[in-house]
Amino acid sequence: MRVLLTGGTSGLGLAMASALADAGAQVAVTGRSLERATSAAATLPGAVGIELDVTDESSVARAVDQAWSRFGGIDMLVNNAGIGMRSVNPRFMTHPQRFWEVPAAGFRAVIETNLTGYFLVAREVTPRMLDAGGGRIVNISVSRSTMHRAGFVPYGPSRAGSEALSKIMAADLRDTGVTVNVLLPGGPTVTGMVPPGAVPGDREFLEPAVMGPPIVWLASDGAAGVHDQRIVAAEFERWLRERKAAGEAV
Numbered sequence: 001m002r003v004l005l006t007g008g009t010s011g012l013g014l015a016m017a018s019a020l021a022d023a024g025a026q027v028a029v030t031g032r033s034l035e036r037a038t039s040a041a042a043t044l045p046g047a048v049g050i051e052l053d054v055t056d057e058s059s060v061a062r063a064v065d066q067a068w069s070r071f072g073g074i075d076m077l078v079n080n081a082g083i084g085m086r087s088v089n090p091r092f093m094t095h096p097q098r099f100w101e102v103p104a105a106g107f108r109a110v111i112e113t114n115l116t117g118y119f120l121v122a123r124e125v126t127p128r129m130l131d132a133g134g135g136r137i138v139n140i141s142v143s144r145s146t147m148h149r150a151g152f153v154p155y156g157p158s159r160a161g162s163e164a165l166s167k168i169m170a171a172d173l174r175d176t177g178v179t180v181n182v183l184l185p186g187g188p189t190v191t192g193m194v195p196p197g198a199v200p201g202d203r204e205f206l207e208p209a210v211m212g213p214p215i216v217w218l219a220s221d222g223a224a225g226v227h228d229q230r231i232v233a234a235e236f237e238r239w240l241r242e243r244k245a246a247g248e249a250v
Contacts (some may be wrong), residue, residue: 001025002071007081019212028067030191054117096151107154114158134177170228179227
């Protein structure tokens with residue numbers, strides 16, 4: 001399995017890249033900093049680091065070309081690169097901004113990365129997958145409550161948009177051999193996007209490693225025909241058991 005993974009230098013991206021590499025996949029770890037991407041890839045078996053700014057069309061085209069040439073193809077795209085509320089309001093958990101207080105530049109930056117970035121990379125990879133006869137796209141998302149929580153503009157709308165984009169991608173690609181699925185952690189995760197200790201109550205943070213088992217499964221032969229699914233990593237084992245019990249292909 002040859003994988004292009006965006007935003008792979010830390011957090012969920014690095015955890016997924018590590019799990020995939022340990023499972024035998026060839027992984028192109030990408031990030032806006034070539035140095036960071038190369039350093040992250042150096043810790044993983046068979047991985048390569050590639051510079052990729054998902055908001056820049058020319059950067060996307062170059063990175064996809066590099067990954068395709070290096071591996072001889074791309075079997076899976078994991079759209080993960082994103083920026084969070086801290087880029088707009090460092091105190092968003094304790095001092096949320098109302099939507100009309102959010103700087104327009106900050107709004108645009110989050111939408112450009114979290115939504116437009118998914119579109120640009122998928123747009124570049126999909127025709128190649130179609131020509132090759134198939135492929136898999138996994139778009140990383142968040143819990144729905146995050147999408148409409150007070151004080152979460154623009155992050156909430158960016159992730160809601162990425163889910164709508166995923167549904168349309170899945171509809172456009174149905175029966176083509178290219179599958180599209182959504183994967184999310186299922187709760188606040190230790191990624192740096194949410195300050196530690198900022199979640200009220202007794203709710204604990206998930207570790208990024210929670211994404212490992214489902215992303216490895218999505219890259220496996222058992223998931224070859226899985227399409228248009230929304231998989232919650234924290235509930236993956238139960239979801240998989242229920243799928244098997246229902247007699248669906250695994």
